[in-house]
Amino acid sequence: MADWDADSPEMKANLAAVSHDVRAAAFARIVPETGLARAWHRRVMRDLDVPNLMFVGQFRGEAGLEFINVAVGPNVGVPAGDVSMALVQFESRLQAAVVAFDARIPVGGMPDDGETLAAVIDLVSWVHAEWVRIHPFANGNGRTARLWANFIAMRYGLPAFVRLRPRPGGAYGSAGAAAMSGNWRATVPVFRQLYLDELAARRADARPN
Secondary structure: OEEOOOOOHHHHHHHHHHHHHHHHHHHOOOOOOHHHHHHHHHHHHOOEEOOOHHHOOOOOOOOOOOOOOOEEOOEEOOOHHHHHHHHHHHHHHHHHHHHHHHHHOOOOOOOOOHHHHHHHHHHHHHHHHHHHHHOOOOOOHHHHHHHHHHHHHHHOOOOOOOOOOOOOOOOHHHHHHHHHOOOHHHHHHHHHHHHHHHHHHHHHHHOOO
């Protein structure tokens, strides 16, 4: 059985499957609930060797994970005992945001001006950064944050511009560190550039040989 964090054929197949699920949910404009992330996490970890099966699809602070705290270098996630309330607030803010954006951008549509595009990229950045800040799972939070980002991007007509594996390079890592300190805005310029890079790559692919 492949390691949960290895670039194995099993992992690649799982990421392809969960990306399909995220795309379908985005296009259907499913109400964003933390239960989506549980399902994504389980799908990504399917048939992989994880340190503890209790970690799969379960949030820190829940039964059996009451004392599981996490850190990435010097940056710590929300304490296990506070994860539940942090997720309630995350879900509430995200749902309020998509209600506003759903009214602004029709199903199948995309931002029709620069201001709306910037606002969508802000929301994509926030949802990613806030998930990273909370770090609800014992492992696999970065991948889940990138799935959230692509879910919002595709919901509003943008491509899935945040690569799942390998994770984006450049300033992505420092933006994640800033997110864990509560600064989501550091993610915005990083994601704006990733979006532009994705558009450029698609234009290049579309050119005739």
